[in-house]
Amino acid sequence: MYAEIAIGLASRKTFTYKVPERLEGKARPGQRAIVPFSGRTKTGFIVGFSSGDGPFDYKEIADLPDASPLVPEGLLRLAGWISEYYMAPLGMVLAAAVAPGVEEDRPSRPRKAGGPASDARAEEGRPELVLSAPQEEALSAIAGAGGGFSPFLLHGATGSGKTEVYLRAIRPVVEAGKGAIVLAPEISLTPQLVRRFSARFGDRVAVLHSGLTPSQRRQQWRRIRHGDALVAVGARSAVFAPFMRVGMIVVDEEHDASYKQEEGVRYNARDAAVMRAKIEGCPVILGSATPSLESYHNALAGKYALLELPGRAAGRPMPEVRLIDLSEPVNQTTLQHPVDRLLTEPLIDAARKRLENGEQVLFFLNRRGYSDFIICRDCGEVPKCANCSVPMTFHRRGRELKCHWCGAASPAPSVCPKCGGDRIKYIGGGTEKLQRELVRFFPDFKTSRIDRDSIAPGGGFVKLLDDVASGETKIVVGTQMVSKGHDLPGIGLVGVTLADYSLNQPDFRAAERTFQVLTQVAGRSGRGEIPGEVIIQTYRPEHYSIECASRHDYKSFYDEEIILRKELNLPPFSRLALVAVRGVKQDKAHDGAAGVAEILKNGARGMGVDVMGPAPAPVFRVRGKYRYFIILRSKSHRKLHEVLEAGLRLVESKKAAPACKVDVDVDPRGMM
Numbered sequence: 001m002y003a004e005i006a007i008g009l010a011s012r013k014t015f016t017y018k019v020p021e022r023l024e025g026k027a028r029p030g031q032r033a034i035v036p037f038s039g040r041t042k043t044g045f046i047v048g049f050s051s052g053d054g055p056f057d058y059k060e061i062a063d064l065p066d067a068s069p070l071v072p073e074g075l076l077r078l079a080g081w082i083s084e085y086y087m088a089p090l091g092m093v094l095a096a097a098v099a100p101g102v103e104e105d106r107p108s109r110p111r112k113a114g115g116p117a118s119d120a121r122a123e124e125g126r127p128e129l130v131l132s133a134p135q136e137e138a139l140s141a142i143a144g145a146g147g148g149f150s151p152f153l154l155h156g157a158t159g160s161g162k163t164e165v166y167l168r169a170i171r172p173v174v175e176a177g178k179g180a181i182v183l184a185p186e187i188s189l190t191p192q193l194v195r196r197f198s199a200r201f202g203d204r205v206a207v208l209h210s211g212l213t214p215s216q217r218r219q220q221w222r223r224i225r226h227g228d229a230l231v232a233v234g235a236r237s238a239v240f241a242p243f244m245r246v247g248m249i250v251v252d253e254e255h256d257a258s259y260k261q262e263e264g265v266r267y268n269a270r271d272a273a274v275m276r277a278k279i280e281g282c283p284v285i286l287g288s289a290t291p292s293l294e295s296y297h298n299a300l301a302g303k304y305a306l307l308e309l310p311g312r313a314a315g316r317p318m319p320e321v322r323l324i325d326l327s328e329p330v331n332q333t334t335l336q337h338p339v340d341r342l343l344t345e346p347l348i349d350a351a352r353k354r355l356e357n358g359e360q361v362l363f364f365l366n367r368r369g370y371s372d373f374i375i376c377r378d379c380g381e382v383p384k385c386a387n388c389s390v391p392m393t394f395h396r397r398g399r400e401l402k403c404h405w406c407g408a409a410s411p412a413p414s415v416c417p418k419c420g421g422d423r424i425k426y427i428g429g430g431t432e433k434l435q436r437e438l439v440r441f442f443p444d445f446k447t448s449r450i451d452r453d454s455i456a457p458g459g460g461f462v463k464l465l466d467d468v469a470s471g472e473t474k475i476v477v478g479t480q481m482v483s484k485g486h487d488l489p490g491i492g493l494v495g496v497t498l499a500d501y502s503l504n505q506p507d508f509r510a511a512e513r514t515f516q517v518l519t520q521v522a523g524r525s526g527r528g529e530i531p532g533e534v535i536i537q538t539y540r541p542e543h544y545s546i547e548c549a550s551r552h553d554y555k556s557f558y559d560e561e562i563i564l565r566k567e568l569n570l571p572p573f574s575r576l577a578l579v580a581v582r583g584v585k586q587d588k589a590h591d592g593a594a595g596v597a598e599i600l601k602n603g604a605r606g607m608g609v610d611v612m613g614p615a616p617a618p619v620f621r622v623r624g625k626y627r628y629f630i631i632l633r634s635k636s637h638r639k640l641h642e643v644l645e646a647g648l649r650l651v652e653s654k655k656a657a658p659a660c661k662v663d664v665d666v667d668p669r670g671m672m
Helices: 073-085 090-097 116-123 133-143 162-175 187-204 214-225 236-240 269-280 293-300 345-356 431-441 460-470 510-522 544-550 554-567 586-604 637-654
Strands: 002-007 015-018 032-037 040-050 150-156 179-183 205-208 231-234 246-252 283-288 305-309 320-325 360-364 373-376 393-395 400-402 409-411 424-427 447-450 475-478 491-496 533-538 575-583 609-622 625-634 660-666
Touching (some): 002 032, 015 032, 040 073, 073 090, 073 236, 073 269, 133 305, 150 293, 162 246, 179 236, 187 231, 187 460, 293 554, 345 533, 373 393, 431 447, 447 460, 510 544, 544 554, 575 586, 586 637, 637 660
Parallel strands (some): 150 283, 447 475
Antiparallel strands (some): 002 015, 032 040, 373 424, 609 625
């Protein structure tokens, strides 16, 4: 008897080992196996069995540390699909799916205070909502699926009650003793979802995300594995929740780019969730106010059932939106020079009225730091990161220059490091500068900043949100972290200070992301009894992404954007793969990328696959390595994979990119 073992190596191959007689009858797919490998022992996973044919003297499995498989059959099949589709080593996929240090036969420990049950206290006493007619129709459609694989796209306006639909759809699943997986795009959204779900399902809720300590993750993993928890709420890794039987999967904010893992195993948790639902034979609900073009296109094509929640819950109106054109000449009504126009008089006046009325105000700026960069006015020197080809961002706190790509930091100079001049100018502005300006305008109101620089570890984000929810914080300044699904009923006004940042990215999804983030952040306004108001400052008020967002009009945006995508043969009308060639030396990276591109182009002839590049990446150097991108495009994902598989085998055998690292990203979310 021979077993195929997947080991957590960079290689995508599995390795054949003989199952010794003492372990025959005990070895099963999904079990861990301890095996000899290159003079050492390694732990892998049994993924299948083979005849062992071949002129080899196979080594034996040394031990099976678990009494039964750690990975359920459905999850093992999902890992195999992820490995094949995203061209990732199966051993690495399985290692990501299992909490490190877990022992299968150890019972889960009682959950300590501070978990889902205590988080639910904020929800206790909240009456169950009366459903609107569209919510009732959505639930009826989901219930009518009969428990088999049925993908749904729940397109609901911000504040339309999508979470209530999730809760009620999952109730019969839990009552039947099956597992439900609920995904949120980021850790920041998890505490709020945990509270809502724990208020309904109590201790049957488990939490899975990368913010947990290893011991916390093991504890939650065991609770799911042993059936102590039936609802797993978490970020993208929760798609690997080890339920023996999965009855439903929910992907909230399905459009969010955070579902795509950008390092290691580059999988998209949303698409993996759909595939797991197909494998498990259960419904999957993709929910969003601003669906990805791919998902909405699938719904219109009949691949997904489209469920619409057109209005807000309880009949609340959508917020009124006003656009302010920053391209108009500077005059008496503006407070800042055009380069630094973070705040205009109309926005300040609107904020003052709301604050004096006892309401809260949210200011959105998707840039961290104080200034985008600094420049010497004598010689024009702009300090750049030593590891990346980007200017360093100035952070006033600590007077540091920071690289937002690699995290490098250095003291901000008081004189130019090149010419010694002392005429340093600070260009642009981020959330740190905006907060300082707002404190100057509104010194009597507490202002809190929510971005990755301001959040303290160990629950800092939850504390900031609690201060907003309690009304202690009156002014919130934040990046896109505050735009994602948070229910803050006291906010009457949302001010978007510069709406154009994301629109100017060199990425074909720039317009889509701009529409999504503006619609989402606008949706934080008017969610309670207070009528909402949104002011968007922009240099391009006529752009369809901004104009449609101002009207909360997803359909019109989709109709505009889909025409461009079709003309350019971009997703959803094609599949893409990005091959990145990285090297410490620029000439090696260039030559390696040229060699890889030539092999791929030769293999793509007659296959219906376009191979473009190589070209320098938009950010050419990151973490000390020069980067060249090669993009493959095809209407057929099968042909795309064939060209990639064959081409990369040749690259490896011919050593076509010496001294370089070659990475593949299938269905990339960004081109930066």
